[in-house]
Amino acid sequence: MNHYFTAARVLRKILVFKPAIMFFFLLFLCSGNSLLRAQEPGSLSIRALQGTEGESSVMTTAGLAEEKDIIRHAKEKPADQNKDKVPAEPDIKAAPPDASDEYGDVTSEDLDIAPKTGKSSDEYGDVTSEDVTGAEEMEQAYDPIRPFNTAMYHFNDKVYFWAWKPVSTGYKYVVPEALRGIVANFYENVKAPVRIINNLLQGDVKNAGTEFASLLINSTIGVGGLRNCAEECFGIQRNYADFGQTLGKWGFGYGFYVVLPFLGPSNVRDGIGLLFDWPMRPTSYLGIEFFNEYNVGLFIHERVNDTSFHLGEYEALKDASVDPYLAMRDFYLQYRNSLIRKP
Structure with a gap:
C-alpha cells in the first residue's frame, strides 16, 4: 500500500511541475538570441549602447562620415569662392581641437579614428572601445x-x-x-x-x-x-x-x-x-x-x-x-x- 501511495505522490509532483517547466521553456525559446547564446567577446550590440529609455545617442559610422564631409567642404569652400585670392589654408591640426556641439568630445582630429576609438557623447560619459572590451561580459539591461x-x-x-x-x-x-x-x-x-x-x-x-x-x-x-x-x-x-x-x-x-x-x-x-x-x-x-x-x-x-x-x-x-x-x-x-x- 505504501508503494502505491509513494508512486501517486511522485506522479502528482510531476503533473504539477510539468506545466511550470513548459511555461518557462516557452519563454526560454521566445526570448531571442540573447538567451540562446552568450554575447560574443568584443561585440557591441545596439542594446549595449541604449539609455534607460531605449534611445541611443552614440555616433554611428554614417554620422561620422557625414560630419567629416561637412568639415572637408567647409575647408575647401573659401578657395572656390575667392579664386583670385589665395588665403592661407587653415591648419586644423595646429589649432586646439574644438568639440562638436552635437556629439560632445568628438573633434575634427577624432573623426578619422572615431569608428575605431569609440569616442562617446557626453550622455554616456567616457565610454571607449577599451571600456567596452573590458566589460564585454557585462549583462545589459534588456x-x-x-x-x-x-x-x-x-x-x-x-x-x-x-x-x-x-x-x-x-x-x-x-x-x-x-x-x-x-x-x-x-x-x-x-x-x-x-x-x-x-x-x-x-x-x-x-x-x-x-x-x-x-x-x-x-x-x-x-x-x-x-x-x-x-x-x-x-x-x-x-x-x-x-x-x-x-x-x-x-x-x-x-x-x-x-x-x-x-x-x-x-x-x-x-x-x-x-x-x-x-x-x-x-x-x-x-x-x-x-x-x-x-x-x-x-x-x-x-x-x-x-x-x-x-x-x-x-x-x-x-x-x-x-x-x-x-x-x-x-x-x-x-x-x-x-x-x-x-x-
Whole structure:
C-alpha cells in the first residue's frame, strides 16, 4: 500500500511541475538570441549602447562620415569662392581641437579614428572601445516588458512595507539574534544539495567537494546544521551556486529582465533555474504537492528570518536612487553577472 501511495505522490509532483517547466521553456525559446547564446567577446550590440529609455545617442559610422564631409567642404569652400585670392589654408591640426556641439568630445582630429576609438557623447560619459572590451561580459539591461515589471515592482514595494517589513521587524524584536543565526544556518545547510549539484554541473569538482564536506561536518558536529561548524571550526567557506548561474556559465544569456510577484527581481534564465533548484531542496518533499503549505511556509519563514538581518538596506537603496526601479534592476543584473563571471 505504501508503494502505491509513494508512486501517486511522485506522479502528482510531476503533473504539477510539468506545466511550470513548459511555461518557462516557452519563454526560454521566445526570448531571442540573447538567451540562446552568450554575447560574443568584443561585440557591441545596439542594446549595449541604449539609455534607460531605449534611445541611443552614440555616433554611428554614417554620422561620422557625414560630419567629416561637412568639415572637408567647409575647408575647401573659401578657395572656390575667392579664386583670385589665395588665403592661407587653415591648419586644423595646429589649432586646439574644438568639440562638436552635437556629439560632445568628438573633434575634427577624432573623426578619422572615431569608428575605431569609440569616442562617446557626453550622455554616456567616457565610454571607449577599451571600456567596452573590458566589460564585454557585462549583462545589459534588456527590459521589453517594463510596464509589467514596473507594476510588479510597485506591488512588491507595497508588500515589503505592509507585510515583510512589519513581520520581520516584529520577528527580530521577539527572536534573539543568536537564535535567528541558528535558523539561518539550518536553512543554508538544507540548501547544500543545490550548491553541490550545481557546482558539479559547472565542472567545479573542488567546490562541490568542499560543499559536500561542509554538509557532512555541519550535519554531524554542527548538530543537524544548526551551527556552521565547517566555517567556524575548519575555515571552510560556502561556494554559492544555483541552476541559473549554471546556465549562465554554460553560455546562455539571461533572456530578459522580469520582476516576479512576491519574489522580486529575476529573469527568464533565473526563473528556470528556480524551478530546477526547488526539487533539490529536501524541504520541497514535505507533503504531496510540489508546492504546498509546508514547504511554502518554510520558504516564507526563511525569507522573514533573512530579512530580519537586512532591515533598512532596501530603504537605503531607494533613498540613494533617482529611480529605484532602475537601481534595483541594474543592481540585480550586475550581481548575477558577477556570480557567473566568478572563476
